[in-house]
Each structure stands twice: as C-alpha cells, then as structure tokens.
Amino acid sequence: MNAKKADKIATAIIYILVGIVVLILVALLGFILISGLPHVTWSFLTSPASAFSAGGGIGDQLFNSFYLLILTLIISFPISLGAGIYLAEYAKKNWLTDAIRITIEVLSSLPSVVVGLFGFLLFVVQFKLGFSIISGAIALTFFNLPLLTRNIENSLNGVSNLQREAGLSLGLSRWKTVTKVVVPAALPGILTGIILSAGRVFGEAAALIFTAGQSAPMLNYANWNPLSGDSPLNIFRPAETLAVHIWKINTEGIMPDASQVSAGASAVLVVAVLIFNLGARFAGNYIYRKITASK
Amino acid sequence: MKSFGKGILFTTVIAFILVLSGCGTQSQKKSVTIVGSTALQPLVEKAAADYQVKHDGVDITVQGGGSGTGLSQVQQGAVDIGNSDVYAEQQDGIDAKKLVDNRVAVVGMAPVVNKDVPIKNISMLNLQKIFTGKITNWKEVGGPNQKIVVINRAQGSGIRKSFERVVLKGKTALNAQEQDSNGTVQKIVQATPGAISYLSFSYFNNQIKHLSIDNVQPTAKNVVNDNWKIWSYEHMYTKQNPSKAAKDFIKYMTSETVQNNLVSDLGYISIHSMKVELTPDDKVIPIKGAE
Amino acid sequence: MDAVKTELMKKSKASRQDQRGKLISLFCIFLIMLVVLSILYMITSKGLATFFENKMSFTDFFTKKVWNPSAKPQPLVGALPMIVGSFGVTVLSAILAAPFAIATAVFMTDISGKRGQAILQPVIELLVGIPSVVYGFIGLTVVVPFTRAVFGGTGFGILSGTFVLFVMVLPTVTSMYVDSLKAVPRFYREASLALGATRWQTIYKVIIRASIPGLLTAIIFGMARAFGEALAVQMVIGNASILPQDLVSPASTLTSVLTTGIGNTVLGTLPNNALWSLALVLLLMSLVFNLLTRFIGKKGAF
Numbered sequence: 001m002n003a004k005k006a007d008k009i010a011t012a013i014i015y016i017l018v019g020i021v022v023l024i025l026v027a028l029l030g031f032i033l034i035s036g037l038p039h040v041t042w043s044f045l046t047s048p049a050s051a052f053s054a055g056g057g058i059g060d061q062l063f064n065s066f067y068l069l070i071l072t073l074i075i076s077f078p079i080s081l082g083a084g085i086y087l088a089e090y091a092k093k094n095w096l097t098d099a100i101r102i103t104i105e106v107l108s109s110l111p112s113v114v115v116g117l118f119g120f121l122l123f124v125v126q127f128k129l130g131f132s133i134i135s136g137a138i139a140l141t142f143f144n145l146p147l148l149t150r151n152i153e154n155s156l157n158g159v160s161n162l163q164r165e166a167g168l169s170l171g172l173s174r175w176k177t178v179t180k181v182v183v184p185a186a187l188p189g190i191l192t193g194i195i196l197s198a199g200r201v202f203g204e205a206a207a208l209i210f211t212a213g214q215s216a217p218m219l220n221y222a223n224w225n226p227l228s229g230d231s232p233l234n235i236f237r238p239a240e241t242l243a244v245h246i247w248k249i250n251t252e253g254i255m256p257d258a259s260q261v262s263a264g265a266s267a268v269l270v271v272a273v274l275i276f277n278l279g280a281r282f283a284g285n286y287i288y289r290k291i292t293a294s295k
Numbered sequence: 296m297k298s299f300g301k302g303i304l305f306t307t308v309i310a311f312i313l314v315l316s317g318c319g320t321q322s323q324k325k326s327v328t329i330v331g332s333t334a335l336q337p338l339v340e341k342a343a344a345d346y347q348v349k350h351d352g353v354d355i356t357v358q359g360g361g362s363g364t365g366l367s368q369v370q371q372g373a374v375d376i377g378n379s380d381v382y383a384e385q386q387d388g389i390d391a392k393k394l395v396d397n398r399v400a401v402v403g404m405a406p407v408v409n410k411d412v413p414i415k416n417i418s419m420l421n422l423q424k425i426f427t428g429k430i431t432n433w434k435e436v437g438g439p440n441q442k443i444v445v446i447n448r449a450q451g452s453g454i455r456k457s458f459e460r461v462v463l464k465g466k467t468a469l470n471a472q473e474q475d476s477n478g479t480v481q482k483i484v485q486a487t488p489g490a491i492s493y494l495s496f497s498y499f500n501n502q503i504k505h506l507s508i509d510n511v512q513p514t515a516k517n518v519v520n521d522n523w524k525i526w527s528y529e530h531m532y533t534k535q536n537p538s539k540a541a542k543d544f545i546k547y548m549t550s551e552t553v554q555n556n557l558v559s560d561l562g563y564i565s566i567h568s569m570k571v572e573l574t575p576d577d578k579v580i581p582i583k584g585a586e
Numbered sequence: 587m588d589a590v591k592t593e594l595m596k597k598s599k600a601s602r603q604d605q606r607g608k609l610i611s612l613f614c615i616f617l618i619m620l621v622v623l624s625i626l627y628m629i630t631s632k633g634l635a636t637f638f639e640n641k642m643s644f645t646d647f648f649t650k651k652v653w654n655p656s657a658k659p660q661p662l663v664g665a666l667p668m669i670v671g672s673f674g675v676t677v678l679s680a681i682l683a684a685p686f687a688i689a690t691a692v693f694m695t696d697i698s699g700k701r702g703q704a705i706l707q708p709v710i711e712l713l714v715g716i717p718s719v720v721y722g723f724i725g726l727t728v729v730v731p732f733t734r735a736v737f738g739g740t741g742f743g744i745l746s747g748t749f750v751l752f753v754m755v756l757p758t759v760t761s762m763y764v765d766s767l768k769a770v771p772r773f774y775r776e777a778s779l780a781l782g783a784t785r786w787q788t789i790y791k792v793i794i795r796a797s798i799p800g801l802l803t804a805i806i807f808g809m810a811r812a813f814g815e816a817l818a819v820q821m822v823i824g825n826a827s828i829l830p831q832d833l834v835s836p837a838s839t840l841t842s843v844l845t846t847g848i849g850n851t852v853l854g855t856l857p858n859n860a861l862w863s864l865a866l867v868l869l870l871m872s873l874v875f876n877l878l879t880r881f882i883g884k885k886g887a888f
Contacts, residue, residue, distance in 0.1 A: 007784035014697065019687035025709055025755060031724060032716070082614025089617075090608050100619060102876055105803075107622050109810035109872035110629075113843040113848060114865050118625050120360075125373045130328065131358050136665060143620050147807060151762065154800060158769025173600035175607025190709075190767040196761055199714030206816060213358045215340050238356050243717035247817070248359075250719050251476035252333050254497045254561060258478075266720045273715030277708045279700070333849070361849015363858070386655065388855035444740050451656050451850035451857060470652070472742065472826040472836050475846040479722075479821060486726050487740065 029270065036267025039260045045268065048219075049245060050255060058218050058265050064133070064239040068212065069201045071137035071235065073194065081183070081190075083145075084152030089178050101150070115143050116207035124131065124211060133239040136212025143207055144197040151196070155189025156182055182204055184291040191284040202273050205247035208256050212228035213238035214248050242269050268279045304407035326354040326539040331378030332496065333452070334477060335529045338561050339378060339399065339548070345545055345557075347365020352542050362386070362453055369532050370394065375541040377532045380453020384575040391575070393535060399548045400529040400563040402495050404454055405513035406506045407481075409490045414438050416507045423462050423493060428469030433489060446483055449475035457527040458493050460577055482558030493525070515564045521571045521579050528573065529563070592875035626869070632867030634861040636663065639735040647863065653843065655860040656851075663860050667829040668868060672746045672835040674830065675819065675876075676812040679751035680805055686752075687808075689760035693788055695767040696775075713757040718883065724822035725750040730822055739834030742824030746838070752819050762807060766800020767793060779848070802883040806876055813872055816845040839863045843854075 043057060050056025091097040119139030123129045159182045167177030183190070210212070219232045231237075240248070246265050249258045320514045330337060343355040347522045360368075362379040366389045369377030380402075383391035406422060408414065412433060417425075418455050424430040425443055433441045447468055448455040452475060457510075460470065474480050477498045484490045496513060499505050505513055519524035531548065533541055545552060554565040597605075636642050642663050650664025690710070694703040729749045734741030769795050778788040794801070816839075824836025826841060844864045851858035 003784050003787060007786040010786035010790070011697070014689045014693055017686050017794075018693045021686050021690050021710075021756070022706075025713070028714070028716075028753065029709070032720065034772075036791055069619045079614050079617055082611040083618050086608075086611035086615045089613060100615065102873070102880075103622050103626070104618065105810065105876055106869055106872045108807060109813040109868065110625070111814045111816050111844055111865065111868070112842075113845045114629065115625070115818060117848065118628060120630075122624075125368070131356055131758065142621055145621065146810075147758075149618060150807070151804060152802060154762070155765060157770075158766065158770060158800075171600065173604040173607070175604045176600070178607070189768070192761050192765050195711050196714055196758060197758075199711060202715040203717040205717055205719060209358075209361055210364075213356065215336070215357050216729065238358065242692050243719075246717050249478070250482075250723065251478040252337060252359075253478055254337060262723075268715070270712065270716060272388075274708065274712050277715075281708065359849075363851045364849050367852040367854075386852055387857060388852035442740075449846045449850055450654065450679065451847060470826060470828050472824045473838075473846060474825060475849070476822070482723065482726055483821070487742075 006166055006293075007195055009042035022191070032263075032266050032270050036263040036270075039264030040268055043243075044264055049104075049240075055215045056244060056257075058061060058245060058254060058268060059282075060274065061242045061245045061265070063219070063267065065241040065243070065269075066203055067232070067240060068133055068136055068140070068241055069276075071133065072144065072201050075137055076141040076148060076195065078216070079141070080145050080152055080172070082146035083149045084156060085178055085183070087149070087153040088156035089174070089182070104146045104149060112204060112207040113151065113210075115139055116210040118142070119207065120210035130236065131211070131234045131238040133212050134235040136208050136239065136241075137235075139207050139211040140201050140204060144200065148193045148197050150185070151193030152190050154191070155186035156209070158189060159185045184288070185290075187284060187288045191280060195280050198276060198280070199273055202242075202269060202276070203243050204239075205243045208241060208244050212241065212244070213258060214244050216242050234251075242272070301500045312324060325352055325538070326356065327376065327538070327544055328374040329355065329357045329376040329378060329531070330360050330368050331376075332362045332380045332529065333359040334380055334402070334453070335378045335400070335531075338557065338563065339531070341561075342548055342553055342557055343544070346544060350543075351410055351568040353544070355544060363451065366394075366532060369534065372534060375533065375538060376545070379530045380527065381456055381530060382528075382530070383532055385456065394532045395535060395537070397531045397533065397549065398528040398566050399501070399531050399545070400554075400558050401518065401526055401569060402497075402563055403513060403515065403518040403523060404457060404493050404495050404528040405499075405523075406491060406508070406529065407484055407495045407499070407503045408506060409484055409488055410502065410516075411488055412438055412441075412491075412504065412506050412516050414506065415504075416510055419462065419508055423466065426458075426463060427466050428467050428471075441489045444487050444490040445469065445471040446480060446487075446490055447471045447473050448480070448493070449473050453527060454493065454495065457525060461524045461577055495562065499562075512541070515568075518564055519568050519570050526564075528566075532564070554579045590662040614707070625872065629862055629869065630867050632859055632862035634863075636856065636863040638642065640856040640859060642856075642860070651829050655857040661856055661860075663839070663863070665864060665867060667827045668838050668843050668864060669841045669871070670830060671744065671747075672813060672839040672841065672868065672871065674833075674837070675747040675751055675839060676809050676821065678744065678748040678808045678877055679755055679809060679812050682748060682752045683755050683759055683808060684805060687756055687763055687804070688754075688794070690760050691767055692793070696785070696789055696793065703764075710757045710760050713753065718754070718815060718818040719821075721750055721754060722818035725818060725822040736779065737834050739832070740824070740836065741834070742822060742836045743832070743834040744823065744830055744837050745833040747819045747823040747837075748833075750822050751812045751815060754815060754818065757812050758811055759804045759808040762804035766797045766804070769800065770796045798883055802879050806879050809879075810828055810872060813868060814841060816841040824864055840868045844868075 045060045047057030048060055123135040123138055129135045163181050163185055164177055167181040242265055246262055249262050308554045338359045343357050362381055365377035365379050366383055366386050368374045370389055383389045383394050421436045429442055433443055459549055477494055481498050484492050511517055513520050513523055518526045531545055554567055558565050571579050573579055591627035606789045637644055647663050647665050651666050652662040664785035685718055694706055696749045729746050733746045773793050774796055775788055778792045823839045824834035825842050827838045830837035844861050847861050
C-alpha cells in the first residue's frame with residue numbers, strides 16, 4: 001500500500017512541477033508574442049532597419065541570422081562530430097581524456113564577451129578578416145564546440161554496445177561501424193545538440209558585437225554572387241543578426257518606435273527559432289528513419 | 296554521414312577558396328573602418344549611409360565596442376577611426392600625441408528620475424550629496440518619504456567622467472548600481488520607484504522625468520554657453536596620417552550639412568554653435584569670435 | 587607462398603580505413619584543444635598580468651570588497667563581491683532548476699508518452715534561442731517588481747538574478763537530460779516493473795540512478811550557462827559591486843562587471859587586465875564546480 005501511495009504522491013509532484021514549467025513557458029512566450037506580433041507586418045519583415053527614425057524593419061537582420069547559423073553549423077558540426085567520435089569511441093579511459101573533457105566543459109562557462117573579444121583580436125585584427133560574417137561564424141563555433149562535442153559524445157555513448165558488436169562481427173572496420181551504425185543510431189540525440197547550439201546562435205549578441213559587427217551594410221538581394229561586396233552571400237561583409245539588433249535598439253536605440261521594433265523583432269525571432277527547431281526535428285526524424293532499421 | 300572525411304576536406308577547401316577570393320575582392324573599394332563608442336554609433340552609422348550614397352567608391356563600416364576599444368584599436372592601427380566619448384588624454388594607456396582629435400558633436404547630459412518622484416528641480420549640491428550617498432531619502436530634498444535608488448553609469452565610461460567632473464568635483468561616488476548603456480538606464484529608471492540616474496539628452500522621453508539643476512533647464516540653448524554644465528564632446532580619432540577616405544569622411548561629419556541636420560535630429564548639439572570650449576584638462580574657455 | 591605472406595602481413599582495407607578514421611577524429615579533437623588552449627592562454631596571461639605586471643596583491647583580490655581598478659593613485663581590485671555574486675546566482679539557479687528539469691524530463695520520457703514530448707520539447711528548446719536582452723527586459727518588467735512586492739528591498743539582487751537564470755538554464759538541462767533518460771535501456775524499466783515495482787519506484791530507483799552521469803553533465807552545462815550569462819543578469823541583479831548582505835540587495839557577478847567594463851578600458855592597462863583576472867577566476871570557479879559535480883556523481887552512480 002505504501003509503495004502505491006508514494007507512487008501517487010510522486011506522480012502528483014511531478015505533474016505539479018511540470019505544470020509550473022508549462023505555465024512559465026506559456027506566460028513567457030505569450031508575453032513575447034502578444035506584445036510583439038501586432039507590430040509584425042510584411043514590410044517590417046522585408047524593409048531594412050532604420051538608424052533613428054520610426055518605421056525601420058528587420059529584413060537584413062533576419063536573413064543574416066539564418067545565414068550565420070548555416071555557416072556556423074557547416075564549420076562546427078563536422079569538427080564536433082569528429083571530436084565526439086574520438087571521445088566516445090577511440091579515447092582511452094585515462095586522466096588525459098578526462099582532462100580534455102573537463103577543459104572543454106569549463107570553457108563553455110566563459111562569458112560570451114570574452115569569446116567575442118578573442119575572436120576580435122585573432123580574426124578581425126590579426127588575420128585581417130575584418131568585421132565579417134565569417135569572423136562571427138568562427139567565434140560562434142568556438143562558443144558551440146564544447147556543448148556540441150559533449151552532446152555528441154553522450155549520444156554516441158547512449159547507443160547500445162550490441163550495435164557495435166553487430167557491426168564489428170560483420171567484418172566492418174571500427175570506423176565504418178561508427179559512421180554507418182552508431183552515428184545514425186545516435187542521430188536524435190545529436191539533433192538535440194544541434195538545436196540547442198542553433199538556439200544560442202540565434203540568441204547570441206555579445207560574442208557577435210566584436211566579430212560579425214553590429215551594423216548591416218545595404219544588401220542587394222538581386223546579386224547572388226558570393227564574391228561581390230553587396231551580395232547577401234558574401235561572407236566578408238559585416239552582418240548584424242536579429243539578436244544583435246534587438247540588443248542594439250534596447251541599449252542605444254533612439255528611434256521613437258524602439259520598443260515596438262524590439263518587441264516585434266523578438267516575436268519574429270521566437271517564431272524563426274520555432275520553425276527551425278521543428279524543421280530540424282522533422283528532417284532529423286526523416287533521415288533517422290531512412291538510415292536506420294527503425295520504422 | 297557517408298563520407299565523413301571527404302565532408303571535412305570539402306568544407307576546408309571551400310573555405311580556403313572563399314578566403315582567397317575574398318582577399319582579392321576586398322581591395323577594389325576604398326574602405327574605412329570605424330570602431331568605438333556605442334553612444335555615437337547611430338549618428339556615424341546614419342551619416343556613413345548618406346555619405347556612401349553620394350560617394351560610390353567608398354565602403355564605410357561602423358561598429359561599436361566601446362570608447363576604450365575604439366581608442367586602443369586606432370592607436371594600434373587596426374582601424375581607421377576610433378570613436379570615443381572621452382578625450383584620449385583622459386584614457387589610461389593611450390598616447391594622445393599619436394592621435395588626431397576630431398570633435399564631431401556635443402552631447403548634453405542631465406539627471407533623470409522615475410516619473411513618480413514629484414521633483415522638477417534640484418540644487419547641484421544636493422545632486423552631489425545623492426551621488427555620494429549623503430542623501431538617501433527623497434524627503435531630504437523636498438520630496439516624499441521614499442528611498443532614493445541611485446543608478447550610476449559604468450566606471451570609465453565617458454558619461455560618468457563628465458558627470459563626475461561637474462557634479463562630484465573629485466569626491467568619490469557611493470558604491471551603487473552601475474549600468475553601461477543609455478537604453479538600459481532609461482528602462483530601469485522607468486521601472487523602479489524612487490530611481491535617479493543620468494542620461495544624454497537624446498534619451499529623454501515621456502516615461503521618465505529629467506530634472507533642472509539650480510533652475511537651469513537641460514536644453515541645447517543652455518549648453519552652448521555653458522549655463523548647463525554637464526556636457527562633453529563626441530570624438531572621432533585618427534592616426535597622425537589618416538587615409539584620404541577617412542579624412543574626407545570626417546570632413547563630411549563636421550560639415551554644416553551634417554551638423555545642422557543629422558546632429559540635431561539625433562539630439563546632439565552642433566559643434567559650430569558652441570560659444571565655449573572644453574579642454575582636455577577640463578577647463579571651460581570661451582571661443583574667440585563667437586558671441 | 588610469399589604472395590600469401592605479404593598479403594597477410596599487409597594491412598587490410600578495413601584496418602586502413604579504421605586508421606584513417608581514427609586520424610580524422612583525432613585531428614578534430616586536436617583542433618578543439620588548440621582552440622581551448624589558445625583561449626586559456628590568452629585569459630591566463632592577461633589575467634595574471636594584474637598580479638605580476640601591475641603588482642596587485644593576490645590576497646587583496648580575493649578578500650577585499652572595493653572594486654575600482656582605475657582609481658588613482660591606489661587602484662583597488664577587491665573581487666570578493668563579484669565572486670560571491672556569481673557563486674550565489676549560479677548555485678541557487680542550478681538548485682532551483684534541477685528538480686524542475688528532472689521532473690519535466692521524466693514526464694516527457696516515462697509518463698506522458700510520445701505526445702507530451704512532441705509538444706514540450708520544441709517549446710523548451712525554443713527558450714534557448716531567446717536573446718538574453720529579452721530575458722533581461724522581461725526580468726526588469728516582471729521579475730524585479732514581483733521580487734520587490736513579495737520579498738521587499740528594491741527588487742534588484744541575487745534572487746531576481748536566480749529567477750531569470752532559472753528560466754535560462756532550464757532548457758539546456760532538460761533537453762540534455764531527456765537524451766540521457768532515453769539512453770537508459772528499455773529492459774531496465776521492464777525488469778523493474780516485472781519485479782512488481784511501481785512506476786515511481788522504477789523512476790527513482792532505476793531510471794534516475796542509471797542516468798546520473800548524464801544528469802550531471804546536463805547540470806554542469808546549465809551552470810556553465812549561468813556563469814557566463816551577462817546581459818540578462820546585469821539588468822536584474824543591480825550590477826553594484828557591493829558584498830551582498832541578503833538576496834534582495836543589489837549585487838554583481840563576475841560576468842556582468844566584465845561585460846560592462848571591457849569596452850571602456852584599453853588593452854594592456856590595469857583596469858583591462860583586472861577584468862581578465864575576473865575571467866580567470868570565473869574559469870577556476872567553473873573548474874571547481876565541475877570537479878565537485880563529478881565527485882558527487884562518482885559517489886551516486888552505481
């Protein structure tokens with residue numbers, strides 16, 4: 001009887017805690033969306049920002065956020081996948097591996113402004129990349145590597161050893177087993193890592209102020225040659241992302257409609273992140289079904 | 296996932312190609328990089344956008360990062376122009392002799408309070424006492440019985456230096472909340488009962504209340520003849536021999552067109568209207584020829 | 587005979603492949619370590635310059651309470667208030683977030699079934715993407731007045747910082763923990779239920795125990811986020827370098843002071859070096875937390 005009672009009480013507590021979390025979530029997102037969505041119009045989404053007069057939009061910033069995200073993932077995902085595989089599959093269990101793990105984890109507690117300043121001194125100044133979207137992407141890579149690597153390592157560890165043994169017993173090399181069997185099986189977990197780090201890319205401001213910059217030059221959306229100066233695809237142009245724009249108008253914005261633009265931009269950002277998350281999960285599940293035996 | 300090694304190789308190669316080609320294309324336009332003061336950024340950014348419409352061959356990048364960053368980067372030669380709220384002479388670690396000062400605007404600052412504080416005017420002495428912690432309740436300066444919440448500005452920031460120069464006159468400020476940006480201060484003062492802080496004129500709005508000091512109103516008219524004491528310059532520093540493009544842009548910034556329109560539109564005061572001058576060693580002297 | 591021998595002695599295709607793969611992954615970890623070590627080098631060299639170049643006292647840094655590195659003639663670098671502030675918000679928000687994260691994660695994997703997870707997970711992960719300045723603004727308009735009304739004081743302080751950080755670290759901890767819960771083999775659950783254990787007994791005695799290493803990693807990353815967060819905390823904690831007397835008086839964190847000051851100082855001068863020292867302290871504190879959490883984890887895991 002006691003165990004049953006405990007079960008009931010514990011379940012009730014879990015429901016209460018989850019209820020509070022849901023309440024916070026709903027209140028928070030409701031606050032952002034309700035105060036922001038009324039300001040979102042088509043011209044708000046497509047027109048360029050204004051420095052100090054009312055009526056500025058967020059078109060370039062929205063594009064920059066997505067472009068920066070893609071660039072960052074292109075750079076950081078392969079590296080952290082490789083590193084995660086090493087830690088999970090090849091690394092010996094000794095103090096050195098542990099030390100590597102701890103250093104990576106400790107690094108992730110660095111304030112983003114420090115990472116930003118590091119990126120500024122190294123890439124913007126030293127390597128002469130200038131304030132550019134590529135400097136920003138590299139700085140964000142630094143920022144994302146710890147979480148992504150550890151996440152991938154954990155997901156790989158979560159794959160049952162039976163899978164590895166099966167692969168090896170078929171005569172596959174260890175590498176083939178990892179890339180063809182273990183990584184596909186760990187895909188849902190890896191996806192969580194990608195989504196979490198994508199969220200941080202969307203929301204990050206301090207690291208980008210010093211690297212990708214906080215002003216966006218005029219873009220010409222008819223010009224898709226990545227080497228031309230005003231092309232949206234050029235990776236050597238400064239790029240202000242949506243989060244940086246929100247930060248900027250909140251800290252130094254003097255346009256009369258600053259609070260509306262900020263609220264609208266936040267709402268758009270939330271919707272963009274949601275679309276990305278759902279899209280990534282959907283695509284991830286599709287690939288997962290394709291490359292594993294699960295239906 | 297298939298050819299994982301190839302994927303990495305591919306990315307690296309693409310990256311290299313883009314880097315190389317990027318280096319090639321960058322040199323076509325004359326570029327000017329401007330870094331520094333976040334307070335000055337909106338003005339310079341807007342001016343740069345207007346300038347580039349008229350001058351096609353110039354590419355101007357304006358970024359923030361703070362006055363200290365602006366000064367140290369222009370000193371190292373990493374950027375063409377460093378924006379600063381403070382005189383280079385007053386910044387630790389900067390050799391002002393190596394830099395050329397260009398004053399591009401005058402900014403006035405005034406104490407602001409939460410809307411519910413029923414006070415319109417304050418004496419300079421009482422203001423000093425509030426910011427040194429001698430006065431802690433609004434009733435001591437003629438207000439209701441309410442605690443004063445002091446929100447100071449970041450140590451080393453231009454606005455704090457100007458405020459301390461005029462109001463504290465060498466006394467040490469009390470240890471209080473510190474915020475670095477005008478927008479944040481605006482929001483905190485608006486949301487906190489009994490709050491007092493100080494802002495640039497550009498950030499006044501109807502959600503907060505600015506105070507007059509000794510019955511002098513914080514207006515541009517009072518700043519130009521130093522009747523309103525709390526003001527300073529916005530500077531654009533270059534190296535001794537700046538590029539022609541940088542020189543031309545600064546010339547444009549100080550031209551009548553920008554000074555009479557853009558500068559006052561953004562709540563700054565034109566440098567040409569000033570009848571007094573503030574020297575790097577904090578002396579206010581009248582400008583000869585101005586009446 | 588010889589042909590067979592050389593064929594046997596030669597490395598097989600699979601083993602060559604394996605070697606190449608190991609090399610690639612080794613290269614990746616090498617790259618990461620390079621990045622990590624170069625950042626560490628920069629912070630350590632600049633952070634230590636405060637003590638070796640500018641000759642500030644080591645003990646003053648950790649015990650004095652006044653922070654004014656640009657004061658003349660005698661600069662004051664007492665970082666104790668910030669250390670206490672960072673410690674306070676990080677530990678409190680982790681303690682507050684952990685039960686909620688565990689409950690939510692368990693709810694998603696073991697109680698609600700597929701649908702609960704399909705709805706909750708994307709929404710929780712959404713929270714990561716909201717910029718900190720938005721959190722700060724909401725904190726200022728909602729959390730600070732709430733704290734002021736309920737707990738007194740000005741509302742600015744460690745408590746408000748904790749509430750804001752709680753919401754910010756929740757998604758990281760929850761999502762990472764959900765994945766480790768999913769990694770607990772199904773037969774653990776089946777075996778436990780078959781023994782007649784109730785759902786709660788299974789969750790508490792088997793599932794959570796089996797996933798403790800994953801839980802700890804999740805909490806470590808949650809705390810890391812709390813440590814490094816600046817803009818949001820700065821708006822609600824008050825950002826005053828005063829040693830906090832209670833949870834509702836203005837305080838400051840290492841990160842908030844660092845972020846506020848870094849743009850106003852010049853590289854290589856004492857006020858700037860002192861800020862890098864704060865970053866170094868932050869890393870050391872984070873290291874201590876990390877080791878502590880691992881130690882607890884080793885005791886708790888079976």
